[in-house]
Amino acid sequence: MTETLVIIPAYNEEKVIGSVLEGIKKTGPVYDILVVDDGSSDRTAEMARESGVKVISHLFNLGYGAALQTGYKYALRKGYDTIVQLDGDGQHDPAYISALLDAINSNEADVVLGSRFLDEGVYDIPFIRKTGMKVFSMLASVIMRQPITDSTSGYQALNSDVLHFYADPRYPVDFPDADTLIMLKRSGFRIREIPVKMYGSDKKSMHSGLTPLYYIFKMLLSIILTMLRKEKTIKDREW
Template structure:
């Protein structure tokens, strides 16, 4: 398969080179594109200096949704079979890339999500983050009738059909949960596989307890709107 790794990055100059090198070491056959999402630091320059990744710089910070849609548009334009999202902070271990890719190559799923919680691992999250994950697991069970153990995971792989969907539309804010509902409602198979994730190499998460509450309310409304939109599409 022709595989593209999409790395959305905002102010990740301290970790981006290590992430690119780790991917190159574990999966030398893949291509890498870094979507520099209007960073105010040297993220783009550091990524380019590795000479191991294509770098697209957005003039403004458009958020994870806009950055990812840019990556999927690039994947579609360059005819990739699979696109894999990986974070720029070093949390996603490229040693598990083939776990995601194998399921797609066998036709077991259209989108594979790397889950931290299918099996017990050394990964530890904050109480507020874990509460949010459990809430979204419950919400998705109601919306899709399926159980997803790690619905906020950004470590995921998509096949050609899903690349086409996301190149045309991708949720613009906190998109991980909403995209699961979107794909499931459009008839695509979304599955999980167990992966080990690491703590951030640098910096700190921007999700505070207060933001977690806002996050849960906003995503819940987005999921409801996605259900309404996809019902209209399927009925039409």
């Protein structure tokens, strides 16, 4: 049996982090849980500690990807070999953790994405955002020659090869998305999607205000740059 760590990046989630952690505990198996508090100004870290999980706090806000990466670096140091990551805002239903892990443990894939669009009951996503998600997923599908329906998904499970890859300086620290998947694919990793349930979040999304424009620009640029780079394959990679 492998050692599994559940990584939860959280930024100002004092209201929901408790119920997210309760939800994970209710799913049955006991997992080691790590909450990475990304410089929250509220009581996110305290709330998580009260639930009895491991908490690592950033001194200031570094961004979603960087918070995840802190979790990966911690996992590497502690010798975990399977990772599940889900968001601290309650969007991801913890009931699917075991399904994600099954696909990793049966060695069907190196990284498994939870896709909200493979599931029948998709919550109401604002039209523009939904279009953006679809476009980048389609772009990723074409480049990767593999159907991808939800490239934005932060609900993932990964094995230790991908863990090393994600802990690398190349991992994007703002919003890991289609570009990261393309990078993974080009490096020779096996990617799979399984349906999961996601809920809308009351909180203002990180993709609000002027951010969508920057996001689209950054993602396109990032994809093009990923294509221009020659990624090392799994075989000739040295960690």
